[in-house]
Amino acid sequence: MDLAERLLLDPRMSQSKQACAGLSDIKLLFSYMQLFQVTDRVVFDLSLARGLDYYTGVIYEAVLTQAGVAPVSSDAQNGAEESVSVGSVAGGGRYDGLVGMFDPKGRKVPCVGVSIGIERIFSIMEQKAEASAEKVRTTEVQVLVASAQKNLLEERLRLVTELWNAGIKVCVGFSVDIYQTC
Structure with a gap:
């Protein structure tokens, strides 16, 4: 910021x-x-650069890190550990002009997209599952936070964060005209 x-x-x-x-x-x-x-x-x-010919706004990349793998050389005597990058598992961004390239009228359509390296994510999940004795379960949602009003986004996000911090599994329902995610 x-x-x-x-x-x-x-x-x-x-x-x-x-x-x-x-x-x-x-x-x-x-x-x-x-x-x-x-x-x-x-x-x-x-x-960070990606698809300069069609991305029109913010671009992003998701990188998995593995904490506590190697000691930091300058702080080795203090026992500090660093995060080691496992690598990029997703990337994307905003591309408002891309759809218009294929539209005969050339309209700008607001778009945000992501590409996920699903094989890489699954192999990392499999390694973690093998290393621990925990069972892998499907989504367990205990609470859905949603609002029929558009102007309560920040309040919903604060409530979701508070519930997550309390260990409660939460699904966020955004305004119907935007999107929904769990």
Whole structure:
């Protein structure tokens, strides 16, 4: 969030409406991540590039890490451990112009997509299942948090985070016109 705010104050960046809109979107995304209390798991990386010919906004990549694998060389005497990257398992972003490339009228359709490396995820899950004696179960939802009103998103996100922190399995139902996820 600090980096996005500093970039918005940069004289050259502030002259670009597109840059300001993108950085404002990043700030909004980080405000949602703060509500979910996951900002420590997200990195804002300006060097990431993907599909420059059709992505029109934020792009992202999901990377799995494995904590406690190797000692950190500078803190080895303190017993500190670092996270080791298992690798990228998903990537995607916003591509509002892509659908229009195939539409005879060239309309812009708001789109966000993700590509998931399902084989990689399954192999990692299998390794973890073999290492532990736990049974793998399908989705267990104890609570559905939803609202028929559009303006209660932040309240729903705060409630979901509070329930997750209490160890309750929660499914989030967003406004019908946006999407639903469990």
